[in-house]
Amino acid sequence: MSFFQYIGRNSHGDTVEGWIAADTKDQAQNKLNQKRIQPLVIRAGVSRIPVKVNREALLTSLRELASLRRSGMGLDKAVASIAALTEDPALKDGWQKVYEFLHNGFSFSEAVENLPFIFPRYVPSMVRLGEANGDLPNALLSIAQRIDKEMELVGEIKSALTYPAFLIVFSISILLFLFSYVLPNFESMVDSSNGQASALASLLAIARFVNDNMIWILGGLITSIGLLIWGMKEGKVQSGFYRLAAQLPFTRDVIAYWDIIEFSSSMSRLLGAGVDLLEGALLSAEGLSQERLRYRLLDAINSIKQGESFSQALQQKQVFPNLVIQMIAVGESGATLPDSFNEIAHLYERRMKNALKRAITLLEPSVIVVMGGLIGSIMIVLISGIISVNDIAI
Structure with a gap:
């Protein structure tokens, strides 16, 4: 489901504008007509719009x-x-x-x-x-x-990612310093025409390229940052991040657990307030971050309409893990579905936090090894080049 931005006129003739959730442009127009709004412009948006307020x-x-x-x-x-x-x-x-x-x-x-x-x-x-x-x-x-x-969980994620992000920014700054200031000082030590210190000569060639095109490189960085900020405001970065994170082995479990928590928490509140099971499932499906999971859930809801039980439909469509389905089945048999969904949410909150800790535990040393290895390799090439030049001079 995506969001569509519209401009239209209400029944009083006043101009109104806003956003409406729908699967297609025609569906968005039908929803607006039901609200007695005559749409003038309907523009397709994205599937996930970020909240811009504190x-x-x-x-x-x-x-x-x-x-x-x-x-x-x-x-x-x-x-x-x-x-x-x-x-x-x-x-x-x-x-x-x-x-x-x-x-x-x-x-x-x-x-x-x-x-x-x-x-x-x-x-x-x-x-x-x-x-x-x-x-x-x-x-x-x-x-x-x-x-x-949500604020509590997002705060934990931001705190966990602060150190790896600092390492990446600091390492990139060091690389730019090496290529723009340190390496050019070794230019006179290498005679590339004689094949001396070929590795160092390659680094110096990269350094010359960086210095000759520094304006373009800085312009590209500024443009990339601007596009990133624009993409975050429009929700495109968030949508792409969720799709990517759902595929990566480090973060796949975190995204899967987050969707289970969102769905279970919503179902617990809705069913506890007396909402019908099907209506609650449809409303809760809107909060899922993975489109594939949302479509599976909608297929399961169609199976429920044909007479299957909730847990059986979820199992046939492979919407959630077996543990979740078993706990839902227990809630169905005992007429305690709100309590079952509440227990599922608490259980997977713990699992998500543990999965997040594992992901960060793997991420931090990975960043250190990659960035440290890159910077260390440059320093080794520099030292080797100096030694080889001195040997030739002797």
Whole structure:
């Protein structure tokens, strides 16, 4: 499922714009027509849109909104109050747009669905659930809890990757220093026409190329950084990262466990709130990062509609590992599926943390060996070249 950006006119003739989740452009147009919006422009986006606001600020504002709603304040006034109190500029603009959507006749779930850069993709479905059962404050608190959990996990990942990232940046800086400053000083020591110190001569040729094209190299680096930042804002980097990480042996287990945690946590909350099993599975499938896994789950849901049990359908389509399916089967037999999904989430949180530690344990020495070997090889060539030149001179 991808996001489509649109510009259209509502039933009052006002111009509205936002994003809508759909599989195809035609499906996006049909959804807009159902919302009584006449689309003028529909532009295809990406499957994963990154949240551009501070998650701590979003977490706080959601809890404040839940408190205001519990106190009996109207939704539009509560949203206006949150927009006035929020200090984060992007989040303030997001809440103001939610307020505008509400005044244009949108429901709260439809309003947040139009702002995927502000609210994570699972927020609209959970808000829709709260609207359906008349308990929006609890739905907002559940969203806040999920964001809090995500922040904790993402914080652990960032902390684990800090040291390898520092090593890579530091090693690249050393290489640039060697090629741009140190190696040119050895130019006069090597007479490449006589075949002396051929390895050192090759390094000097690379150093000359680097120095002669330094402007182009720096321009390429700046352009690459700019494209990387743009790709992250558009969600293209995240989508590519998830696809790549799901294939690499170091990170494959981490991504698989993360999807199990996301699905199980969502199912536990939705089923606990009284949502139908099929509807909960459809809503939870939207949060999966692997498209292949999402399609398998959707196929399993179609099998459930034909009369198969949830666990049997998951097993036939090979959606999750056997342990997960067995725990789901136990929950089905005892009518305790919410508790079973909660146990699955806790179990795989521990497994994901252990898998992440293993990946980092392998990543750090790999970076040290590769970068250290590269820099060490250059130093060995330099020393060997100096020795060979001295031998020739003698």
